[in-house]
Amino acid sequence: MNLRKDIRNIAIIAHVDHGKTTLVDQLLKQSGIFRANEHVADRAMDSNDIERERGITILSKNTAIDYEGVRINILDTPGHADFGGEVERILKMVDGVILVVDAFEGTMPQTRFVLKKALEVGLKPLVVVNKIDKPQARPTEVIDEVLELFIELDADDDQLEFPVVYASAMNGTASLDPETQDENMKCLYDTIIEHVPAPMDNSDEPLQFQISLLDYNDYVGRIGIGRIFRGQLHVGEQVSLIKLDGSVKNFRISKMFGYFGLERHEIESAKSGDIIALSGLEDINVGETVTPPNAQEAMEAPLIDEPTLQMTFSVN
Ligand code: GDP
Numbered sequence: 635m636n637l638r639k640d641i642r643n644i645a646i647i648a649h650v651d652h653g654k655t656t657l658v659d660q661l662l663k664q665s666g667i668f669r670a671n672e673h674v675a676d677r678a679m680d681s682n683d684i685e686r687e688r689g690i691t692i693l694s695k696n697t698a699i700d701y702e703g704v705r706i707n708i709l710d711t712p713g714h715a716d717f718g719g720e721v722e723r724i725l726k727m728v729d730g731v732i733l734v735v736d737a738f739e740g741t742m743p744q745t746r747f748v749l750k751k752a753l754e755v756g757l758k759p760l761v762v763v764n765k766i767d768k769p770q771a772r773p774t775e776v777i778d779e780v781l782e783l784f785i786e787l788d789a790d791d792d793q794l795e796f797p798v799v800y801a802s803a804m805n806g807t808a809s810l811d812p813e814t815q816d817e818n819m820k821c822l823y824d825t826i827i828e829h830v831p832a833p834m835d836n837s838d839e840p841l842q843f844q845i846s847l848l849d850y851n852d853y854v855g856r857i858g859i860g861r862i863f864r865g866q867l868h869v870g871e872q873v874s875l876i877k878l879d880g881s882v883k884n885f886r887i888s889k890m891f892g893y894f895g896l897e898r899h900e901i902e903s904a905k906s907g908d909i910i911a912l913s914g915l916e917d918i919n920v921g922e923t924v925t926p927p928n929a930q931e932a933m934e935a936p937l938i939d940e941p942t943l944q945m946t947f948s949v950n
Contacts, residue, residue: 636835638907643861644830645709645724645757647748648734649741653764657734657803658697658708662895664806664819665699696859696909698893701823707893707909708732713744721748723846723920725755727861727909730830733759733780737771737800740779750787758793760829762822766815767802773812797829833907841865841873843912843924854889854913858922865926866905867912875915876923884927888914 648654699706709728711721725731731752735745752759761780763773777798784794799822800815801808807815808822842865845858867873869890875883891911892901904910912924 637832638835639832640703641705641707641833641907642730642826642830643707643709643728643833643907643909644730644732644760644826645711645728645752646732646734647711647721647752647759648713649736649739649744649748650713652734652736652739652742652745653803654710654734657732657762657764657801658710660803660806660819661699661706661708661822662697665701665823695896696893697896699895701827704827706823706826709909711748713748715744715747718747718751720847721751722755725752725757727846728757729833730826731757731759732762732826733796734762734764735776735780737763737765737773737776738768740772740776741783746783746787749783753784753787753789753793758829759796760825761796761798762808763798763800763812764803766800766812767805767807773800797825799825835906836864837866837905837907839864839906841867841924841926843867843910845912845918845920845922845924848918848920849911851913856916856918857891857911857913858915858918859909859911861909862904862906864906866903867910867924868903869901872927874925874927875918876925878919878921883915885915887912 646654646658695710697708697710699708709724711724733745733749733752735741749759761777763776765771766773781794784796799808799810800812801819801822802815806819807817808819809815810821842863844860844863846861847859849857849859851857867887867890869887871887873885873887875885877883889912890901890904891898891913892904892908898911901910
């Protein structure tokens with residue numbers, strides 16, 4: 635079995651305010667990306683103005699970090715139950731998940747909601763107990779709460795053996811030990827590389843690229859984002875799009891984008907394991923699949939579920 639050892643694809647999940655944004659900012663910063671792109675704003679994943687200006691997806695974002703020769707793609711997830719369909723689609727693009735829990739507040743309703751989804755998708759979480767710098771932090775109790783939640787949510791034996799990193803995203807410190815902190819986040823990067831499985835390298839198989847998220851940009855129009863599960867993609871290549879109704883549309887790849895830090899850059903080729911964005915097809919939809927020309931048989935793996943519109947009613 636060949637693996638893309640140069641890549642890790644993970645999602646980050648948490649209850650609101652437990653520190654996802656600060657943590658990803660810190661990981662970016664310590665990987666040197668803020669130094670290279672000083673115009674990047676203070677808060678990497680949370681600035682709506684910047685998102686609008688650049689056309690980065692509003693609800694979920696991909697941040698790519700290079701660490702010791704490994705590209706770590708971190709996909710942000712919305713914590714709110716209204717975005718359940720989107721959370722699921724993001725979780726299906728990754729091989730691991732970071733669950734961030736506040737060292738004082740402990741597990742909260744959205745912790746349960748997002749963890750349940752991750753466990754259902756079969757991911758093995760890595761737990762970050764964040765805000766360890768808080769004077770009232772109670773990391774040992776919080777880990778007991780997290781374990782209790784895993785058990786309530788029917789985690790399997792493998793999932794129950796989650797690694798734990800104690801961190802202060804605010805101070806940029808981390809450690810495997812709740813009592814002491816290292817002066818950087820190296821142990822978190824290392825835990826990600828060690829515990830999140832590298833994607834399979836299926837690049838010799840027929841192309842299968844599923845659209846999991848949509849984005850829009852004034853210059854290139856509608857953008858389909860997803861993970862290449864099999865095969866390779868090259869700019870200029872002729873491919874087919876299998877539409878949701880089963881019909882097939884042939885087109886040529888005109889523009890393709892990869893990620894670096896928070897930015898999207900044009901790329902010429904990509905292969906299985908990569909998370910990329912495609913433009914040039916105005917009516918592209920979530921759940922559709924790009925295959926070799928007229929090769930529906932390439933779609934051996936099950937399709938990602940169609941997004942469902944969720945509604946909430948309150949009855950008083
Ligand atoms: P998100 O909603 O999960 O993205 O949370 P944010 O990253 O926006 O953080 C929420 C709040 O917690 C902000 O005020 C942060 O400054 C604060 N915060 C984040 N990480 C830490 C930490 O390690 N220690 C402390 N004391 N505060 C933190």
